[in-house]
Amino acid sequence: xxxxxSHFVFSRSQQNGIFLLVLIIVxxxxxxxxxxxxxxxxxxxxxxxxxxxLQREIDSLKALxxxxxxxVKMTPFNPNFISDYKGYLLGMSPxxxxxxxxxxxxxxxxxxxxxxxxxTQVSDSLLRKIAPYFKFPExxxxxxxxxxxxxxxxxxxxxxxxxxxxxSEDLQQITGIGEKLSARIVKYRESIGGYRGEVxxxxxxxxxxxxxQRLLQRFxxxxxxHPKQDLNSIDIIALSKLPYFNYELARKVVSYxxxxxxxxxxxxxxxxxxxxxxKIKGIQLYLAIx
Numbered sequence: 001x002x003x004x005x006s007h008f009v010f011s012r013s014q015q016n017g018i019f020l021l022v023l024i025i026v027x028x029x030x031x032x033x034x035x036x037x038x039x040x041x042x043x044x045x046x047x048x049x050x051x052x053x054l055q056r057e058i059d060s061l062k063a064l065x066x067x068x069x070x071x072v073k074m075t076p077f078n079p080n081f082i083s084d085y086k087g088y089l090l091g092m093s094p095x096x097x098x099x100x101x102x103x104x105x106x107x108x109x110x111x112x113x114x115x116x117x118x119x120t121q122v123s124d125s126l127l128r129k130i131a132p133y134f135k136f137p138e139x140x141x142x143x144x145x146x147x148x149x150x151x152x153x154x155x156x157x158x159x160x161x162x163x164x165x166x167x168s169e170d171l172q173q174i175t176g177i178g179e180k181l182s183a184r185i186v187k188y189r190e191s192i193g194g195y196r197g198e199v200x201x202x203x204x205x206x207x208x209x210x211x212x213q214r215l216l217q218r219f220x221x222x223x224x225x226h227p228k229q230d231l232n233s234i235d236i237i238a239l240s241k242l243p244y245f246n247y248e249l250a251r252k253v254v255s256y257x258x259x260x261x262x263x264x265x266x267x268x269x270x271x272x273x274x275x276x277x278x279k280i281k282g283i284q285l286y287l288a289i290x
């Protein structure tokens with residue numbers, strides 16, 4: 001017990017040192033809790049002014065974006081051709097825009113502001129706001145002239161354009177074909193060296209049968225009388241360069257041809273493992289069996 005108590009016996013100088021240490025700790029704690037510290041270092045006046053200017057510019061851009069819809073400059077337009085983006089700027093909901101597009105997919109038109117509201121079901125307030133800018137063709141505004149126009153159209157034969165000469169803008173005149181689809185049609189045409197048959201439009205991604213039908217009412221593939229190569233004599237290299245083929249598929253076809261002493265019909269190609277039988281009609285545009 002005596003040894004234990006000896007640990008708490010200090011000299012005068014030691015007691016003064018302990019008191020001073022405790023005092024320093026207390027002072028540091030008070031400074032920590034009540035001192036005017038800041039987590040951010042003060043910036044020079046020039047940099048602070050630059051930050052304020054940037055913040056004002058950001059606030060201005062936010063305000064401009066928030067009011068963009070209301071500040072769009074309105075010009076006369078045909079409401080039959082409202083795009084998703086145009087409809088958004090006009091204040092239409094996605095459902096209202098979809099109703100208009102579905103109506104146009106049926107080859108139907110809106111010929112007045114009343115028709116537009118009946119089809120899209122927009123509110124009266126929105127209709128009053130945008131209807132003054134509607135611009136319909138004159139023959140659609142006069143029923144008698146429209147009837148005469150339609151009669152002349154039905155009696156006159158429709159002259160089709162060459163699908164292999166059509167531009168992206170020409171293709172976009174077809175309902176259901178926009179900028180992306182028209183670009184795909186042109187790009188695929190270039191990749192195969194030109195369309196040889198209408199069936200090849202089925203190979204364009206995103207082109208539905210209904211849109212293809214409308215497309216073929218206005219366009220046709222011309223100058224398609226290219227000589228076909230004999231399926232039983234063409235070599236692997238030449239076959240692999242044709243649309244729908246690659247080297248591996250060409251090798252399989254030639255190997256099968258040799259094992260069967262010739263191919264007698266295109267239906268036989270379905271016996272080759274991995275052969276794209278759904279492309280046979282397109283393949284027949286390039287190959288023949290003599």
